[in-house]
Amino acid sequence: MNLTLKVWRQKNPDDHGKIETYEAKDIPEEASFLEMLDIVNERIIEDGGEPIHFDHDCREGICGTCSLTINGIPHSKERGITACQVHMRKFSEGDTIWIEPFRAKAFPIVRDLVVDRTAFDRIIAAGGFISVRTGSAQDANSLPISKDDADASFDAAACIGCGACVASCKNASAMLFVGAKASHLNHLPQGQPEKDKRVLAMVRQMDAEGFGNCTNQYECEAVCPKSISADVIAKLNRDYALAVAREAVSS
Numbered sequence: 001m002n003l004t005l006k007v008w009r010q011k012n013p014d015d016h017g018k019i020e021t022y023e024a025k026d027i028p029e030e031a032s033f034l035e036m037l038d039i040v041n042e043r044i045i046e047d048g049g050e051p052i053h054f055d056h057d058c059r060e061g062i063c064g065t066c067s068l069t070i071n072g073i074p075h076s077k078e079r080g081i082t083a084c085q086v087h088m089r090k091f092s093e094g095d096t097i098w099i100e101p102f103r104a105k106a107f108p109i110v111r112d113l114v115v116d117r118t119a120f121d122r123i124i125a126a127g128g129f130i131s132v133r134t135g136s137a138q139d140a141n142s143l144p145i146s147k148d149d150a151d152a153s154f155d156a157a158a159c160i161g162c163g164a165c166v167a168s169c170k171n172a173s174a175m176l177f178v179g180a181k182a183s184h185l186n187h188l189p190q191g192q193p194e195k196d197k198r199v200l201a202m203v204r205q206m207d208a209e210g211f212g213n214c215t216n217q218y219e220c221e222a223v224c225p226k227s228i229s230a231d232v233i234a235k236l237n238r239d240y241a242l243a244v245a246r247e248a249v250s251s
Contacts, residue, residue: 003095031087032084061085066162164225183232
């Protein structure tokens with residue numbers, strides 16, 4: 001396959017950046033999108049140029065590191081997969097592909113297609129944990145959990161924190177991410193003692209990081225590679241409202 005790439009290049013966080021054009025020639029149809037970028041980079045290096053910088057790790061759709069916007073859509077138009085799982089057979093001979101980083105104030109660009117997503121880490125550090133003893137397994141029947149709660153928690157736990165939800169939202173909202181991380185723990189007995197504290201801390205940290213507000217247009221749900229439901233946002237809103245009310249009463 002022969003393709004034309006329009007790639008965002010930016011030397012550092014202070015550089016204005018620009019789109020540059022590259023020819024991707026003789027790309028195997030069975031190659032993944034990141035393998036295609038590897039091939040292009042090898043040719044750039046052979047010509048004495050600076051390779052295109054992009055994030056990646058597992059290349060198996062597990063880690064969420066491959067934060068690329070492909071033709072205007074985070075992780076590409078294919079549903080339920082990350083950028084590393086996109087294969088070149090999904091494109092046609094002669095296509096022009098636009099490749100850009102995730103765009104959000106809270107995700108500053110480090111270089112080219114690499115963005116700093118440590119804002120997510122700080123949100124998790126603010127409250128995405130439990131303090132009960134977890135050092136040894138206990139009998140499965142000692143803490144009864146309804147199937148609905150177990151399923152909801154498991155589905156929310158599938159979030160890999162890639163940031164596609166933020167990149168797709170016109171407000172750069174992180175509500176799907178925060179909702180998933182809070183819902184994962186708030187559905188379980190182990191998460192109940194710190195439920196209010198957790199929700200208040202995570203939402204306030206999210207606001208402090210500069211993420212926008214949710215206006216319920218569901219772009220986040222549409223691009224999520226793990227198909228996290230926007231229902232977690234509704235639960236987060238309810239849990240937060242109750243936590244604020246209890247905080248006001250206790251103070």
